[in-house]
C-alpha cells in the first residue's frame with residue numbers, strides 16, 4: 001500500500017454563507033499525477049487554497065504526510081491561477097522565479113548566489129532562460145505560465161499543486177509542461193493539477209478527482225474516468241471516448 | 245517613496261483616506277491638551293490615521309464592500325468629523341486655534357528645526373525597515389496568496405507597510421496639508437513607475453522626485469511672496485507626473501507614438517524589399533532589372549520607401565528600371581528566414 005501524501009477530512013469551505021465546498025473527503029496517494037476536474041465555479045481553486053491554508057475552512061482538516069500543513073510547508077509547492085496576480089508589477093522573470101526560494105530563506109535573509117543559481121536552473125528547465133531579464137508584463141500568457149511553473153520547481157517540493165497550468169498555452173508549451181510534470185512524477189513527487197480539457201485527462205494523468213461542490217469521485221483514471229462520473233459532475237450527458 | 249507601495253497596491257485612495265482620517269486626531273489632541281505643540285498634534289493625527297486605516301481594512305475583509313467604497317466611506321466620515329471639530333474649536337475663545345488650519349493646506353514655512361529632525365529620523369527608520377523587509381514587501385505586493393503558502397505571515401507584513409504609509413502621511417501633513425497630501429504621496433511614485441520596470445529603481449526614483457519637488461517647490465514659493473509652499477510642491481510633483489507620462493522612453497505617450505511610426509516605416513521598407521526579392525528570385529541573375537511599374541501592384545509601395553532602400557544600398561535604380569543589389573538580396577533572404585522562424 002502506498003503512502004498517503006495528502007489527506008482531506010470533512011472539509012467545508014464558504015466565502016459567504018453558502019458553502020462552495022461541502023464535506024470533502026479525499027486521499028491522494030504519493031507519486032500520482034492527479035487531475036482535478038469540474039465545471040467553472042465548482043470549487044477547484046478553493047479546494048487547493050483550503051489545502052494550502054490560504055483560506056480557512058469552516059470545518060474539517062487537512063494533513064500532509066500525516067501532519068498539518070503548517071509543519072510541512074517545505075514539502076509543498078504552489079502554482080496559482082495565472083490571473084490571480086498583476087502582471088504589470090515592476091519586476092523581471094528571474095525575480096519572480098527567485099520568489100520560490102523565499103520560503104526556505106525565511107524572514108529578512110536575502111537570496112544569495114545559491115538561490116540565483118537554482119532559479120536559473122528552473123528557468124532553463126521550462127525553456128525560459130533567454131527571457132530571464134524580461135519585464136514580466138512583456139511576456140506572453142504561455143510564458144508567464146512557464147515562469148510560475150519555474151517558481152514552483154525552485155521550491156524543490158514533494159507535492160505540487162497547480163491551478164490550471166495549461167490555461168491559454170499553445171500545443172507546444174502544453175507538451176513541454178506535461179513532460180515536466182511527468183518527470184516530477186517519475187522522481188516520486190505527487191502532482192495535483194486543476195485541469196479543464198477532459199479529452200487529455202486519460203493521456204496526461206493516472207489519477208483523477210471529480211469535483212462539483214461535493215466530491216463526486218476520486219481514483220485511478222482507468223477505473224473511474226467514465227461517462228457516468230462526467231455526467232454526475234457536469235450535469236449534461238458527456239461522451240468522452242477513452243482509448244484503452 | 246512609500247507611495248510606490250500604495251500605487252502598486254492600486255490603493256491610490258488610501259493616501260487620501262489616511263490624511264483625511266488624521267484630521268479629527270489633530271483636533272482632538274488640541275482639545276485635550278490645548279497646546280499647539282506640533283508633536284502632540286501629530287501624535288493625535290497618527291492615532292486617528294491608524295485607526296481609520298485599520299478600520300478600512302476591517303471593513304474590506306469582513307464585509308464584501310469594494311475597497312473604494314470602504315475608503316470613501318471612512319474618508320468622508322473622518323473628514324466630516326474633523327471639520328466639525330475644527331469649526332467647534334474656531335468658535336472657542338482661544339488664541340491658539342489659529343495654527344490649526346495649517347494642517348488643512350499645509351504650511352511648510354512654519355516648520356521648525358525639531359520638526360525637520362523628526363522627519364529625518366522617521367525617514368531613516370522607513371529606509372531601514374524597507375531595506376530589511378524588501379523581499380517580504382515585494383512578494384506580498386506581487387502575490388499575496390503565494391507568500392502565505394511559503395509561510396510568511398502576510399498580515400504582519402501588510403500592517404508594517406500600512407503603518408509606515410500612515411506615519412509618512414502624518415509627517416507630511418504639516419508641509420502640504422490634508423487636502424493635498426495624497427497627491428504628494430502618489431505623484432512621485434506614479435511618475436517613477438513610468439521610467440522603470442524594477443521595483444527598487446522605482447522606489448529610489450520616487451524618493452528623488454519627491455525630494456526634488458520639495459526643494460523646488462519651497463524655492464519657488466520663497467521667491468514669490470504670496471505662494472504658499474504646500475500647493476507649489478504638489479504642483480511641481482504633478483509636473484513630474486505629466487512629463488513622465490509623455491516622455492518616458494518605454495511607457496510614455498510620445499515615444500510610443502514615435503516608435504509606432506518608426507516601426508511602420510521599417511515594416512513598409514521590409515515588405516517592399518521582400519516583394520522585390522520574390523520577383524528577383526524568378527530570375528537566375530538576382531540583379532536582373534525590372535520595371536518600377538511592377539511595384540505599383542504591391543500595396544503600400546511608395547516612392548519614398550523605394551528611395552530609402554536605394555539610400556541603404558539595397559536597390560539600384562536606372563531610369564524606370566530597378567534591380568536588387570547583392571546586399572539587398574541577402575538582407576531580403578534573411579528577412580524571409582526570420583519570418584519563417586517566428587511563424588513556427
Ligand SMILES: Nc1ncnc2c1ncn2[C@@H]1O[C@H](COP(=O)(O)OP(=O)(O)OP(=O)(O)O)[C@@H](O)[C@H]1O
Nearest residue numbers: 015016020038039040041042043044045046047081
Ligand atoms: N473571493 C471570493 N469571494 C466570494 N466568493 C468566491 C470567491 N472566490 C470564489 N468564490 C466563489 O466560490 C465558488 C468556487 O470558486 P472557485 O474559484 O474555487 O471555482 P473553480 O472551480 O476554481 O472555477 P474556475 O474553473 O472558473 O477556475 C464560485 O461560486 C465562486 O463564485
Ligand SMILES: [Mg+2]
Nearest residue numbers: 044045081163
Ligand atoms: Mg479556478
